[in-house]
Amino acid sequence: MFPNFEATPPKPGTFRSIFKWGKPDQFKHPSQGFFSVIKDTLELPDHHFTKKTATGDQPVTDNIPFNLTPQDLTALTQIVGPDNIDQSTYARLFHATGKSMEDILRLRHNVIEHLPDIVLHPRNKSDIQQIVTHCNLNSIPVHIYGGGSSVTQGLECRNGGVTLVMGTHMNKILEFNETNQTITVQPGMMGPDYEAALNNAPKRFKAAHAYTGGHFPQSFEHSSVGGWIVTLGAGQASSYYGDAYDLVISQEYVTPTGSFTTREFPGTATGPKINDIMKGSEGCFGVLVSVTFKIFRHFPKNTQTFGFIFPTWEAAVTASREICQGEFGMPSVLRISDPEETDVAMKMYGIHNSLLDRFMQFKSFKPNQRCLLMGQADGNHRFTATVKANIKKVCKQNKGMYITGYPMKKWSHGRFSDPYMRDALNDFDVLIDTLECSVTWENLHSLHTAVRKHIKQNPRTICMTHASHFYAQGTNLYFIFITRNKDLKEFRQFQKGIIEQINANKGSLSHHHGVGRLMAPFMENHLGKEQMAVLKALKRHFDPNAIMNPGGTLGLD
């Protein structure tokens, strides 16, 4: 059997129209292979998939009280103009909602919480300066909405206040500088617009060459460039291009204490770098109003892809480590999947039971043991050939067998659309969620083992793990777990248990999702009191009245 997965756009004005991933009319359903794995592992009978529950198809009623004074409303309206202010419950709920399982579970059960009092669409830096000044004087909380893809409850407004929507007006390119290979943009620009402008630089800016931003998070289509920076995102090609942290040359901020632009030097020795201090501040210090990014020459014709199968997870990990430590240039994309994820991938990519599968098994690459490594190299054509040749050598030395770029091609196809599957599964009471961390090579295996053991306490749970952002010193581990749905309280317990396992086993609380309000309670234990005190000192400096994204973000209040 195969369920009747949802394929109708949600009705406008409904809860579902808020939490549904991506475009209203776009869907992706689990393949038959993937669905079978879920059904079998979770031990779900056929009849489980006959009825959808908690679909969130109810309309959002416009009845949540509004707590700003008439004076505040007048003042804010005067700043942004009447067209750029929205008091409706729907707009307030929409802009207080991210894409965490917690957000989704709430909306599926029509729970409305943590709304701003009003939604503002600032037109420019001056609007933002005036808003921040007014809110600072009147102790009104200020929140910032970029692309809305936060999975850390980063958009909740626990004390009301205003939410600034950056994507409406502040989504423009301010300067393209081919000599410096930089671009200056407003933070509300979305990933695809940003990348398209760079790819089309010859036409768009009369540039000599085409460029890429090199930043492709899974949320690429639904995240803003500002969000990438303030949450310390990392794209799927970060192993070569760097994390968002690395990509930022300078930034302009409006804070309650004042506005400033950091200087545009690629390297400088003038004391602790304010440009870096602001990265990862998640709206707690001020509002990012423009950013200058590094950009890179775009050579799509030179891209080399590769895929290998390894007999064990240990061999795949060692190979990936040796790739990162080989001093021959890094691939842009590099991914290794543990045995459980590899088996699912084989089914998703149609390799399971194929001729290739039989050949692999004949060569002793066994299901439940074998692991996939795949990726691609970008850049100059001689460089990508060098990277690929060296990767082949390293993989061979570690008993990897080359299986062409086919898995990479399949992965590339779904790289931004896989999140659509969550809504389809959630409808049938199947929970799919992720947690991720960074880890040094030394601690990778113990962390992986401990977290899997914890999750697998309930055997009717899928736990797939991959590493996808690589450094010579370590990588990230990304855990995807699929289990029976839980109510919000149960889910929070389940999630907390995994986070505690990660923290206890020397993983960071996040490699690229950020802290938000989800990880905030764990921050002091993770960083220690002394380091949390540094963040709090910065908070006091920038935001003495604690109006910027208050209510727990980063563990600051």
Added chain:
Amino acid sequence: MFPNFEATPPKPGTFRSIFKWGKPDQFKHPSQGFFSVIKDTLELPDHHFTKKTATGDQPVTDNIPFNLTPQDLTALTQIVGPDNIDQSTYARLFHATGKSMEDILRLRHNVIEHLPDIVLHPRNKSDIQQIVTHCNLNSIPVHIYGGGSSVTQGLECRNGGVTLVMGTHMNKILEFNETNQTITVQPGMMGPDYEAALNNAPKRFKAAHAYTGGHFPQSFEHSSVGGWIVTLGAGQASSYYGDAYDLVISQEYVTPTGSFTTREFPGTATGPKINDIMKGSEGCFGVLVSVTFKIFRHFPKNTQTFGFIFPTWEAAVTASREICQGEFGMPSVLRISDPEETDVAMKMYGIHNSLLDRFMQFKSFKPNQRCLLMGQADGNHRFTATVKANIKKVCKQNKGMYITGYPMKKWSHGRFSDPYMRDALNDFDVLIDTLECSVTWENLHSLHTAVRKHIKQNPRTICMTHASHFYAQGTNLYFIFITRNKDLKEFRQFQKGIIEQINANKGSLSHHHGVGRLMAPFMENHLGKEQMAVLKALKRHFDPNAIMNPGGTLGLD
């Protein structure tokens, strides 16, 4: 004629024994070619070079009063033990002296200023914690001495207090981790010890491979690993390995507010990075007590060197920019010299008037116009071949002619010993000093032109410029100027004028020398009030009683 440059080690206990560069018995004198350029440009007659002046051969008298209370002395002695405390004027002067022209001019004229009251040699972190606690309670300034190579007056003790000498005891390797490719060391370890340990890792740590730290500042032999970090140094191979900022995975600090160790993740998304906030703090926030560095596989056999001559500075700059923007991997060393430096280099390297020189001139690479580009690539053998092949291609496209790795070989030979020439020249009233900055590609030419014009107001001045630390977005400019000696007041005016030119023409105050007390007065203008306020807020947090390296460092007080 050729002067009788000094070749006798300074007498122990003299001023000269303090300011002389490097090892007491090591010397390097200008070559005949270099000397002739100086003599001719500065229009110095033969008799100018018959008598040395202000040689600093006088002994340092032990007569500077000591301002600590007997109680403080007892307490500090109890902490470090009587063998690790030194009240002598000589020790106090030695450890308050760096290698700036200002330091040297003072000591040549027997001026004793800005001493600590006492010099301490802490044995471990616990000693430092106790010292900082005692000094914080009793408002005693604390300064830190690493290798003593500061050229920014970073070691002056303007309000007395204590100086901690890190190199005596705190110079050990704490952990070598081959899996993570990291090493944890104490901050007082000197460059050559650090690099030798890594190169000899198979013997020293039973490692599978040899490693390199990748950090080779010109002060390599006389600077400490801790100094590299807190002043944001950059090595001559930084274009591939990164600046000191990039090399640091985690750090441990003792501050008046508390002690902490940052977590050892190569990438993490848990808010603003405390590890990065501490870099460049120049002793103003606390004492660095251990550091974990990235290390790199060491493949000396794979090194490829290259050298090119370009018809113009513009062509050399464009070629170097295209190299950095080519996405084919970066060379470790890359250097371009402007026409004046190129001409001097030709003379220093014995190329001037050689067959090669005549061939170059035949090919229309003219003196006073032609520019040298040279460097080397390190890493995997296929990688270095790729880098070199691409560099050749870029250089050829920009009218560069390949002139082999010969200039690079000559440069490598003198890369750490050139600073010895300063003492030899200073003896004959010839001033040689440097200033450096970072700059974006866009502003490089205007900055270079403006600074040269300013310096050349006095035509009897040599001004050589090179760029030696490269990024896709820009580089550094390093100005070496040689002129008649000046008294301290004149020198300060001269230096200030150049710094103002750099700042006004969009250079940073420093690419890799740091701020110290030299650049401090310019910081607020350079960064702006709002960003200086951030540094001051951090200062207040870590060091509320302002005991850490007070007296102007970073412009904080």
